[in-house]
Amino acid sequence: MAFAVAVASAQRIRLPLDIPLGVAVCALLLPVTLRALRQYRFAPTIAVFAVLAIANGIVLTELTRGWAGTSTRMATANSILLLGVVVTAIALLWVRSLIGAQMMVLGFGVGVLLSVASRGINWDNPWKFTFAVPCILIALSLPRVWGHRRAQIAVLLVLAAVSALQDSRSLTGMLVVVMALLFTQGAPGTSTSGRAALVATRVALVGVGGYFLIQAALLDGALGEQAQARSVAQIERSGSLLTGGRPELGASIALLTAHPWGYGSGVFPTGEQVQVAKQGMVALGYDPDNGYVNRYMFGNGFEVHSLTGDLWILFGVLGLAFAVVLALAVGASLVIRLASGTVSAVGAFLALRLMWDLAFSPIGSAALTLAVTLAVLLPAVGERKPPPASP
Template sequence: MVLGGAAALNGYLLTALANGTGHVGYGLALQKTIVLVGTMLVIGVVLWARTLMPLWSVGLFYGIGVLLGVDPHGLLAGGNPWKFAFAVPVTVIALSIAMARRSRGLELATLVVLSALSMVSDARSGLAVLVLTTVLVIWQMRPTSHTRRGSTVRVLLGLLLLSAVAYNVGQLLIVDGALGEATQQRTIAQINTSGSLILGGRPELAATASLMQHYPFGFGSGTYVDSSQLLVAKQGMQSINYDPNNGYVDNFMFGTGFELHSVFGDLWANHGVAGLALWIALLWYTLRGLGHSVAGRSARALPIYLAIATLWSLFFSPWYGSATLLIPVIGMTLLERARDDTKAVSS
């Protein structure tokens, strides 16, 4: 909460410092501040809800709320409704129901069905998240001959290795046409462009790196891009053989402020160093909650899915869309501090 407030204030400070350039809008700053502060406050609501109802109920009602807010006629949803509109809320609802039944088998069956839907919907990242979730659920079901708790660090290192394996195997399967011809052609084109599926699919990372090199303190939540900043961003994208002279870059990424298609990039550009500190905190609490619960074999499919999807979003998805995941993952996986009632002093 403190870091969120500091990031909001820093966004306004950077905007005020850039006011002399004429490329600022305090209405834009207010809009982005509302999204940031609102996200922090709703995380608190989820934490409060955990004291009143089981975790699966929190997930179920949260998922229903998100689903009711979906616009099926939106620009992106119209082209691929499952990938861009319904995947996250339906997954949260389905895994919440499976969690209520306390059945690992039902969780696995649900994950298989959801993975199939993602496979036929050209949802590459969504499919990868579901596959990793499935593997971690299965891993917790393995027999053990001792009762010693697993290491959180070992779990996270294992997850890193598993992600690398899944990335390489998944890339091979896609290139071989396992997810259909359209996905195959798009993936091959992205690899041929930059030499990497990640950079080819997320050229915004190159723009972010170039901007950070020239403007390390960010820009401000109400600051619009000027011609020199736009040139720096495009030069970064050109360095990976991506042609940035298109409507996506000019209108979406830099048409109304800075939209760098990652929580990392958006928090840095709009809220500066304080935004980066907030990003580090979000990353830390997500990793800590996931590693602790999986090491103790107490993690259910729902919080695992939310954590892995959030880790992806922190690096590769825009802030305004990632808030839907950040809210429940922090609110539902934040570890409860042990209470020492022996320190209580009676009057």
């Protein structure tokens, strides 16, 4: 039954009020799964901040009525989206407590793959936008791979090569950094006492080094001429591969500088606010007068293509606080496992994916993996040293 819950939690068939089927299943199981919330460190804090953020988003929406367009339906959908992350994470933590993290991840990965039947395939880049995440989760949680460092490295090499060939630059970089973290983590069973700061510094250095390594490979054409051309154009446009490839960052900074308290989960942007956002994008060398900006980003609410930005705009400063709590909880959990030499490739990948999502992914797509990230990485209460990884 627990494995079936993991599979079901990933289903995205839409029910009334735009509730995903997987979230509905997890909500129905809440009387059974809620006890898992107290069994894992940071989980109660994350849940509380999520509820506070949802309430704040509704309050901001009500305060905005009268001078900007608002939608109760949109506020409800955004609230359910955030609440669904927490409910799903609780269900997956419960699954983990019964059958372990490996089988939980495998079940969730299978569920995401099965959900393609209802979600459809994104033909712009099928690997990057549809198949990469479930394939990575499944491949790295197979019995002969999970907990076996050499097997994990071999699988990561294959996945990184496929991602590079499919023009998935950020994904390739993440997988390369995961390999570096597996190579540099402490020996299994090592005490974490006094090593947290050292490990955190190492993670930061590996991340920065991985970024510049991938950037150099892109500019040299090692990952293909198409990726090289896009990277050169983005750097020429704004002076940075990150800001050139993510002009939405300029919109986020401009909007939140103008209104740091946030906007509300059910608020439509005014014409003046759209112009403020566009000016922020122009500052990065991007021409925002196009359908992507007018329709996708601001045509039906706010979407700044950043989990942190979306949380802040939709749920105010408490949404920002929720993002900070997520980053600290997942970051601390990763450091603890790296210091003891017990991090899995899946755990490292999901942690890096969350950090990327916080900066560069929309809340809608980030929500899918956020729940399983928490379920994999949050340490159990009283957990000391997980079983050492095999060579």
